[in-house]
Amino acid sequence: MAGILIIAHAPLASALRDCVAHIYGGLPARIGAIDVLPDSDPSEIVALAHSEIERLREENGALVLTDMFGATPANIASRLSALPGVRVLAGVNLPMLVRGVCYRACELDTLVEKALAGATKGIHAIGPLVAPAPPVGKSADEPECVSPGVPIVPPAGSATAPTGSSASDAASASANAPNSSNASGTVN
Incomplete structure (x- = not known):
């Protein structure tokens, strides 16, 4: 033993x-x-x-x-x-x-x-996965909240996402990026 x-x-x-x-x-x-x-x-x-x-x-x-x-x-x-x-x-x-x-x-x-x-x-998702609620009362210095599993794809030639970009902008960019996850969770 x-x-x-x-x-x-x-x-x-x-x-x-x-x-x-x-x-x-x-x-x-x-x-x-x-x-x-x-x-x-x-x-x-x-x-x-x-x-x-x-x-x-x-x-x-x-x-x-x-x-x-x-x-x-x-x-x-x-x-x-x-x-x-x-x-x-x-x-x-x-x-x-x-x-x-x-x-x-x-x-x-x-x-x-x-x-x-x-x-x-031993790791499993149980029940339907629900997107998190948007933050309430977010201060100006807090970053945008992005749903888990949604990568932020910076514009070409940029090291980070542009200031002021939103989670929906990041999700949109992610959907058009190669090897991104589609709605079913599989990798293209």
């Missing part, structure tokens, strides 16, 4: 561990959590993470799950990736963690594949 260590912004690591305890009716063995607080000393957290890996590691190693690639918890977790028998994954979500717990008896690289599959297969 592989041990699992979650390193994330507080209180996410503990919350994910608590969710696993809820799902399984108790916390399975060898699952740890380190919540990184805004004022945490990264060198102290690295030392704590090393000791937690030694405590949690089992015969087939340890899997470290962290929240956001490039953030402090992930940077701390990345230091553990050089240890033998340790793999680190960023972008933890509950489906990734549950899948990791379910497949802890697998060889470590297979466990990584299963956890990654759980993370991505």
Whole structure:
């Protein structure tokens, strides 16, 4: 069995561990959590993470799950990736963690594949997708709101969209751009 260590912004690591305890009716063995607080000393957290890996590691190693690639918890977790028998994954979500717990008896690289599959297969849109409402009381220094998935295509030779362009101008330009998404969501 592989041990699992979650390193994330507080209180996410503990919350994910608590969710696993809820799902399984108790916390399975060898699952740890380190919540990184805004004022945490990264060198102290690295030392704590090393000791937690030694405590949690089992015969087939340890899997470290962290929240956001490039953030402090992930940077701390990345230091553990050089240890033998340790793999680190960023972008933890509950489906990734549950899948990791379910497949802890697998060889470590297979466990990584299963956890990654759980993370991505656990993401679904539920119900009809509704465009967001236009902003109310927008201040002059706030940028225009563009619906998710609608890329802003700047005019040829320009690094940014012209000042004063609206979301509908951007959507119109996007519809005429090569490789843009059409109304059905498929790429041309």
